[in-house]
Amino acid sequence: MRDRLPAFPWDKLEPYKKTAAAHPGGIVDLSVGTPVDPVPESIQKALIAAADSPGYPTVWGTPELRDAITGWAERRLGARDLTHHHVLPIVGSKELVAWLPTQLGLGPGDKVAYPRLAYPTYEVGARLARAEHEVYDDVTALDPTGLKLLWLNSPSNPTGKVLGKEELTRIVAWAREHGVLVFSDECYFELGWEAEPVSVLHPDVCGGSYEGIVAVHSLSKRSNLAGYRAAFLVGDPAVLGPLLEIRKHGGMMTSAPTQAAVVAALADDTHVTQQRARYAARRTALRDALVRHGFRIEHSEASLYLWATREESCWDTVAHLADLGILVAPGDFYGSAGERFVRVALTATDERVAAAVERLSRA
Ligand SMILES: Cc1ncc(COP(=O)(O)O)c(C=O)c1O
Numbered sequence: 001m002r003d004r005l006p007a008f009p010w011d012k013l014e015p016y017k018k019t020a021a022a023h024p025g026g027i028v029d030l031s032v033g034t035p036v037d038p039v040p041e042s043i044q045k046a047l048i049a050a051a052d053s054p055g056y057p058t059v060w061g062t063p064e065l066r067d068a069i070t071g072w073a074e075r076r077l078g079a080r081d082l083t084h085h086h087v088l089p090i091v092g093s094k095e096l097v098a099w100l101p102t103q104l105g106l107g108p109g110d111k112v113a114y115p116r117l118a119y120p121t122y123e124v125g126a127r128l129a130r131a132e133h134e135v136y137d138d139v140t141a142l143d144p145t146g147l148k149l150l151w152l153n154s155p156s157n158p159t160g161k162v163l164g165k166e167e168l169t170r171i172v173a174w175a176r177e178h179g180v181l182v183f184s185d186e187c188y189f190e191l192g193w194e195a196e197p198v199s200v201l202h203p204d205v206c207g208g209s210y211e212g213i214v215a216v217h218s219l220s221k222r223s224n225l226a227g228y229r230a231a232f233l234v235g236d237p238a239v240l241g242p243l244l245e246i247r248k249h250g251g252m253m254t255s256a257p258t259q260a261a262v263v264a265a266l267a268d269d270t271h272v273t274q275q276r277a278r279y280a281a282r283r284t285a286l287r288d289a290l291v292r293h294g295f296r297i298e299h300s301e302a303s304l305y306l307w308a309t310r311e312e313s314c315w316d317t318v319a320h321l322a323d324l325g326i327l328v329a330p331g332d333f334y335g336s337a338g339e340r341f342v343r344v345a346l347t348a349t350d351e352r353v354a355a356a357v358e359r360l361s362r363a
Contacts, residue, residue, distance in 0.1 A: 004127050009120065009333045016322040023325025028356040030286075031327045033157070033304045033345040035224040037278060040271035043223060046264035053256035059248045061089040065259045068266040073234045077189075077199035077215065080208060085237035088244055089254050089262070092229035093187050093218040097121040097151075100183065101129035103246045106148050108132075113142055114151035117159055117335045119185070122151045135335065139171045144178035155188040155197050155302030158334045158343040162195040162302045168205045176212055181239065187218035187231070190272055193283065194301040201234060210236045221304055222272055223265040228258045230265075279304065282346045282353045289360040290344065298341070306344040307331075317342045324359045 013031060020027040060066070063084070070082040090096045098121050101112055106129045114122035116135040126133035136142050139150065152171065154163035163171070168184075175182045184200035200206060201215050214235030220226035233240060247253075254262075265271075287297055287306055295308040310317050314330035321328055321342070329345070331338025348356070 004130070005124060006120070006127075013318070013327070013329070016318050017327055019319075019322040020325045020327040023359075025325055025355055025359070028326045028348055028352045028359075030345045030348055030356065031329045033221070033347050035221060035226050036347055036349055037224050037275060039224050039227075040265070040268070042268060042271070043225065043261050043265045047228070047257045047261040050257040050260035055256075057253050057256040057259060059089070059251075059253045060084075060244055061087075061254065061259050062256075062263075064263050065089060068263045069232050069234065072266040073199075073201065073215075073217075077186075077201050077234070078203065079199065079201040079234065080203055082234065083237075085241065086210060086234055088233040088240045088247075089259065090216075090231045090233060090247075091252055091254050092220065092226075093185065093216050093231040094121055095229075095252070096216060096231065096233070097185065098125045098128060101125045101131050101149060103243055103250075104129075104149065104181075106131045109146060110148040111146045112149045112151070113139070113147055115153055115156065116337050117156070117331075118151070118153060119157045120333060122153075140174045144180055147178070147180050150175055150180050150182050152182060152184040152200065154184070154186065155191060155195075156299070157188065157303060158305055158329070158331065158338065158341075159298065159307045160300035160303040160305055162192065162197050164195075165198045165202070165204055168198060168200055168202075172200060172205055172213060180212070182213045183216060184213065185216045187216060188221060188303040189217065190222045191276065191279065191304055192302040193280065197302055211238075212236060214239055219262055219265055222275070224275065225261070225265065228261055230254060230258050230262045232262075278350070279346045282348070282350065285353055285357050286344060286346065289357040293360045293363065304346050306346070307341055308344055309341045311340060314339055314342050324356075324363055326356050326359065 066084040066087050069087040073079045108130050110131045112126035113134045123133050189197045200213050214233050218231035298307050300306045318330050329343040331341030
């Protein structure tokens, strides 16, 4: 086990968490991007209405859930001609990221590639399958030999970078030319600020064919449903069919009340607009305060994070902010290229964000 997985990085942050928690005004925790605002009432009601669910749910989900997913993907992502065979519910996207290489049957000799600065679970997934892993700056510069799975992540965690339509089109064409399967993690799709995220399923990118491409979407950030564990895949039926079979054998099903809640969540855009407005206000306040405090912000045009540097080791920045009672994530959690950055999450209440802004402005 130990040789297969990296050390769990968040444990390294514990001493700084203690320092921040000792601040007389209390900790402002901007480290883990976990939602703090309420679950919208209509979603809670749908969950409660489905509370009497004694039977096993199905892995593929109810027909209502599949309809909700295809309808949403056509409306929001611009995808066309989707059927139920183009969708697969998952138990939050983290489990998918961690187990996808294994469920695809990848192993030693196969390669999984993901961005140089990335969500650490892409590497975990490759390691759990005992496959090789490789990071990239430019996808088309990768050696396609043995490359079986290519992860895209736009908007990016941690940098907030968005891949434009031309770049995505170029990447999809390259992957198809080399027979490489593309999984595009689009879990921050609804959180574009200075850039409009584009899905890999958009006809301008994929040419109206889903061959070799799958998009990953999550309700965690969009609808404050991280506690429900709700996400889904949309894309190539030739990939999703076998995945469905494997996940049926493995019992990877979302609970029936959660499935009902997702139907309600995907039918409603109003709560997404409201949540976006909350994050936009926190983002502006934190960004301005960080810049005034001497930080430089890079990318961060979308997603739930500010990618910030004081041109020093990330651990020095973490220590400096912990003294102000503010906890952030060190950039090296996301790859050594992040060692001079910290990731500042927008997921704190307005009151806590105001406290952080006040402390940054005073110091
Ligand atoms: C890039 C990325 N993918 C996937 C996830 C997992 O999200 P969830 O399991 O809540 O759907 C996260 C969570 O922060 C993430 O940042």
